[in-house]
Amino acid sequence: xxxxxxxxxxxxxxxxxxxxxxxxxxxxxxxxxxxxxxxxxxxxxxxxxxxxxxxxxxxxxxxxxxxxxxxxxxxxxxxxxxxxxxxxxxxxxxxxxxxxxxxxxxxxxxxxxxxxxxxxxxxxxxxxxxxxxxxxxxxxxx
Amino acid sequence: xxxxxxxxxxxxxxxxxxxxxxxxxxxxxxxxxxxxxxxxxxxxxxxxxxxxxxxxxxxxxxxxxxxxxxxxxxxxxxxxxxxxxxxxxxxxxxxxxxxxxxxxxxxxxxxxxxxxxxxxxxxxxxxxxxxxxxxxxxxxxx
Numbered sequence: 001x002x003x004x005x006x007x008x009x010x011x012x013x014x015x016x017x018x019x020x021x022x023x024x025x026x027x028x029x030x031x032x033x034x035x036x037x038x039x040x041x042x043x044x045x046x047x048x049x050x051x052x053x054x055x056x057x058x059x060x061x062x063x064x065x066x067x068x069x070x071x072x073x074x075x076x077x078x079x080x081x082x083x084x085x086x087x088x089x090x091x092x093x094x095x096x097x098x099x100x101x102x103x104x105x106x107x108x109x110x111x112x113x114x115x116x117x118x119x120x121x122x123x124x125x126x127x128x129x130x131x132x133x134x135x136x137x138x139x140x141x142x
Numbered sequence: 143x144x145x146x147x148x149x150x151x152x153x154x155x156x157x158x159x160x161x162x163x164x165x166x167x168x169x170x171x172x173x174x175x176x177x178x179x180x181x182x183x184x185x186x187x188x189x190x191x192x193x194x195x196x197x198x199x200x201x202x203x204x205x206x207x208x209x210x211x212x213x214x215x216x217x218x219x220x221x222x223x224x225x226x227x228x229x230x231x232x233x234x235x236x237x238x239x240x241x242x243x244x245x246x247x248x249x250x251x252x253x254x255x256x257x258x259x260x261x262x263x264x265x266x267x268x269x270x271x272x273x274x275x276x277x278x279x280x281x282x283x284x
Contacts, residue, residue: 044186
């Protein structure tokens with residue numbers, strides 16, 4: 001197995017609502033809702049949207065699509081400045097997201113907040129001096 | 143917001159167990175359990191492991207770490223051949239994962255199976271002629 005994640009797929013209640021949410025945030029796609037699945041042109045790992053029940057069915061016919069409690073997974077967007085953290089959180093609210101944690105100085109030395117998307121999927125938006133970026137926008141991980 | 147996911151963080155019960163699982167599968171890291179968080183050197187989006195309760199707390203002190211039912215998120219690894227799909231699923235089992243869906247021909251034209259990691263996080267492993275890869279191993283998304 002090569003060390004890479006090809007796709008992160010979010011199960012969503014409404015492809016249309018979530019497609020609009022992520023395009024409002026700046027994720028480009030050529031896909032329409034009619035295609036049944038949305039792929040965004042993201043650097044490195046592709047972000048995809050798929051109806052929640054169909055995603056559960058894709059794993060197993062026995063898997064209930066009911067979601068309760070914490071998913072146990074978060075996505076993170078590392079911004080290039082504190083100002084960008086605030087701007088992304090503002091943009092998430094404007095697009096219909098919910099602030100779960102107001103941006104603040106955090107214990108590990110960063111500045112970080114969380115928003116949730118229309119289905120409650122959690123995104124951390126963070127900045128810290130310790131992070132640096134490769135040319136393609138991915139993080140330098142040592 | 144630039145269209146990229148910087149990090150996917152999986153909440154885990156045991157950093158040690160999950161670190162071993164993913165290193166067995168081929169994900170490199172310089173981090174030890176003592177550092178409190180594991181980052182893998184993945185192409186594009188970084189894969190991270192963090193204790194489940196701490197991850198919940200990081201979002202909100204009110205968020206229960208209890209997970210029930212379907213997370214509503216899947217990760218996908220697109221392989222370069224059907225043979226590689228089978229090999230990755232075998233490797234996942236050898237590393238302590240569970241097959242959730244035996245690799246099979248699927249409705250969209252691919253060959254796909256699922257495994258879950260020691261915390262039940264779901265990975266699809268798939269191959270299809272329709273996918274092609276960029277030089278860095280990421281998918282060509284049109």
